[in-house]
Amino acid sequence: MEVGKAFVDGLNILKTLAEIMGAILIPLAVVYVGARLREREAIPKYLEMAVAVLSEEKASPVLKSWAWTVLRTYTPVPIPADLPDLTVDDRQAFSKALRPRSGTGL
Helix, strand or coil: CHHHHHHHHHHHHHHHHHHHHHHHHHHHHHHHHHHHHHHHHHHHHHHHHHHHHHHCCCCCHHHHHHHHHHHHHHCCCCCCCCCCCCCCCCHHHHHHHHCCCCCCCC
8 A cells, every 4th residue: 555655656756847837837838938939020110121222322432331241141032142232223233142053043
């Protein structure tokens, strides 16, 4: 009978630990998921700001560099890293840089 009691006591300890861990981890998971969702909602706003900066002729080079970093980081279609920081009006160079390269299968 002592072995059965020790087993039940062990299960009770495990149950208590699981309840404590659940009480701690579930709220943390909710906070983490909520923060990730808020971040994803902000991305389109950052992209809009970046395009607006690149469209503005009088924007400073530092601000334009920030805009290109935002575009390279958050656009669903990757922008090649070797693409120079261009203005939106420099469409010819932009389209040339985005052409498929030989051997890519595109």
